[in-house]
Amino acid sequence: MPVIDEIRTRLDAAFDPRALDVRDDSAQHAGHSGAPAGGESHFSVTIxxxxxxxxxxxxxxxxxxxxxxxxxxxxxxxxALDVDG
Structure with a gap:
Protein backbone atom coordinates (compact mmCIF):
# COMPACT_ATOMS: atom_id res chain seq x y z
CA MET A 1 0.00 0.00 0.00
CA PRO A 2 1.38 3.45 -0.83
CA VAL A 3 2.51 5.50 2.19
CA ILE A 4 -0.09 8.21 1.47
CA ASP A 5 -2.87 5.60 1.71
CA GLU A 6 -1.43 4.21 4.95
CA ILE A 7 -1.41 7.71 6.45
CA ARG A 8 -5.04 8.33 5.41
CA THR A 9 -6.23 4.94 6.66
CA ARG A 10 -4.55 5.19 10.06
CA LEU A 11 -5.61 8.79 10.75
CA ASP A 12 -9.16 8.12 9.63
CA ALA A 13 -9.40 5.08 11.91
CA ALA A 14 -7.84 6.84 14.91
CA PHE A 15 -9.63 10.20 14.81
CA ASP A 16 -12.77 9.92 12.62
CA PRO A 17 -11.96 13.37 11.20
CA ARG A 18 -14.45 15.85 9.78
CA ALA A 19 -11.81 16.77 7.23
CA LEU A 20 -8.61 15.04 6.20
CA ASP A 21 -6.24 16.02 3.41
CA VAL A 22 -2.96 14.20 2.89
CA ARG A 23 -0.56 15.43 0.22
CA ASP A 24 2.63 13.82 -1.06
CA ASP A 25 5.13 16.69 -1.39
CA SER A 26 8.06 14.40 -2.24
CA ALA A 27 8.51 15.70 -5.80
CA GLN A 28 9.29 19.16 -4.40
CA HIS A 29 12.19 17.66 -2.44
CA ALA A 30 13.71 15.36 -5.07
CA GLY A 31 17.48 15.35 -4.80
CA HIS A 32 17.54 16.78 -1.28
CA SER A 33 19.42 15.02 1.49
CA GLY A 34 17.25 12.29 3.02
CA ALA A 35 14.83 12.17 0.10
CA PRO A 36 14.82 8.70 -1.47
CA ALA A 37 14.80 8.39 -5.25
CA GLY A 38 11.39 6.68 -5.23
CA GLY A 39 9.64 9.51 -3.39
CA GLU A 40 7.06 8.85 -0.68
CA SER A 41 9.17 10.75 1.84
CA HIS A 42 7.62 14.21 2.39
CA PHE A 43 3.97 14.66 3.33
CA SER A 44 1.60 17.41 4.44
CA VAL A 45 -1.48 16.58 6.50
CA THR A 46 -4.43 18.82 7.27
CA ILE A 47 -6.82 17.22 9.73
CA ALA A 80 4.03 18.81 8.04
CA LEU A 81 0.92 18.92 10.24
CA ASP A 82 -2.00 21.34 10.32
CA VAL A 83 -4.22 20.04 13.12
CA ASP A 84 -7.35 21.53 14.69
CA GLY A 85 -10.22 20.37 16.85
Whole structure:
Protein backbone atom coordinates (compact mmCIF):
# COMPACT_ATOMS: atom_id res chain seq x y z
CA MET A 1 0.00 0.00 0.00
CA PRO A 2 1.38 3.45 -0.83
CA VAL A 3 2.51 5.50 2.19
CA ILE A 4 -0.09 8.21 1.47
CA ASP A 5 -2.87 5.60 1.71
CA GLU A 6 -1.43 4.21 4.95
CA ILE A 7 -1.41 7.71 6.45
CA ARG A 8 -5.04 8.33 5.41
CA THR A 9 -6.23 4.94 6.66
CA ARG A 10 -4.55 5.19 10.06
CA LEU A 11 -5.61 8.79 10.75
CA ASP A 12 -9.16 8.12 9.63
CA ALA A 13 -9.40 5.08 11.91
CA ALA A 14 -7.84 6.84 14.91
CA PHE A 15 -9.63 10.20 14.81
CA ASP A 16 -12.77 9.92 12.62
CA PRO A 17 -11.96 13.37 11.20
CA ARG A 18 -14.45 15.85 9.78
CA ALA A 19 -11.81 16.77 7.23
CA LEU A 20 -8.61 15.04 6.20
CA ASP A 21 -6.24 16.02 3.41
CA VAL A 22 -2.96 14.20 2.89
CA ARG A 23 -0.56 15.43 0.22
CA ASP A 24 2.63 13.82 -1.06
CA ASP A 25 5.13 16.69 -1.39
CA SER A 26 8.06 14.40 -2.24
CA ALA A 27 8.51 15.70 -5.80
CA GLN A 28 9.29 19.16 -4.40
CA HIS A 29 12.19 17.66 -2.44
CA ALA A 30 13.71 15.36 -5.07
CA GLY A 31 17.48 15.35 -4.80
CA HIS A 32 17.54 16.78 -1.28
CA SER A 33 19.42 15.02 1.49
CA GLY A 34 17.25 12.29 3.02
CA ALA A 35 14.83 12.17 0.10
CA PRO A 36 14.82 8.70 -1.47
CA ALA A 37 14.80 8.39 -5.25
CA GLY A 38 11.39 6.68 -5.23
CA GLY A 39 9.64 9.51 -3.39
CA GLU A 40 7.06 8.85 -0.68
CA SER A 41 9.17 10.75 1.84
CA HIS A 42 7.62 14.21 2.39
CA PHE A 43 3.97 14.66 3.33
CA SER A 44 1.60 17.41 4.44
CA VAL A 45 -1.48 16.58 6.50
CA THR A 46 -4.43 18.82 7.27
CA ILE A 47 -6.82 17.22 9.73
CA UNK A 48 -9.87 18.46 11.63
CA UNK A 49 -11.32 16.21 14.33
CA UNK A 50 -13.26 16.66 17.55
CA UNK A 51 -10.72 14.40 19.27
CA UNK A 52 -8.18 17.24 19.17
CA UNK A 53 -10.46 19.78 20.86
CA UNK A 54 -8.88 19.85 24.33
CA UNK A 55 -5.35 18.91 23.30
CA UNK A 56 -2.40 21.27 23.13
CA UNK A 57 -0.50 21.56 19.85
CA UNK A 58 2.18 19.22 21.17
CA UNK A 59 -0.39 16.66 22.33
CA UNK A 60 -2.07 16.74 18.90
CA UNK A 61 1.21 16.09 17.10
CA UNK A 62 2.10 13.28 19.50
CA UNK A 63 -1.34 11.72 19.01
CA UNK A 64 -0.89 11.75 15.24
CA UNK A 65 2.57 10.19 15.47
CA UNK A 66 1.19 7.51 17.81
CA UNK A 67 -1.69 6.78 15.42
CA UNK A 68 0.71 6.43 12.50
CA UNK A 69 2.96 4.12 14.50
CA UNK A 70 6.75 4.05 14.73
CA UNK A 71 7.26 1.82 11.68
CA UNK A 72 5.40 4.23 9.37
CA UNK A 73 6.87 7.37 10.93
CA UNK A 74 10.35 5.89 10.40
CA UNK A 75 9.66 5.65 6.64
CA UNK A 76 8.69 9.35 6.40
CA UNK A 77 11.45 11.95 6.13
CA UNK A 78 9.21 15.01 6.71
CA UNK A 79 5.63 15.36 7.94
CA ALA A 80 4.03 18.81 8.04
CA LEU A 81 0.92 18.92 10.24
CA ASP A 82 -2.00 21.34 10.32
CA VAL A 83 -4.22 20.04 13.12
CA ASP A 84 -7.35 21.53 14.69
CA GLY A 85 -10.22 20.37 16.85
Missing amino acids: RADAFGEMSRLQRHRAIHAALGPELVARIHAL
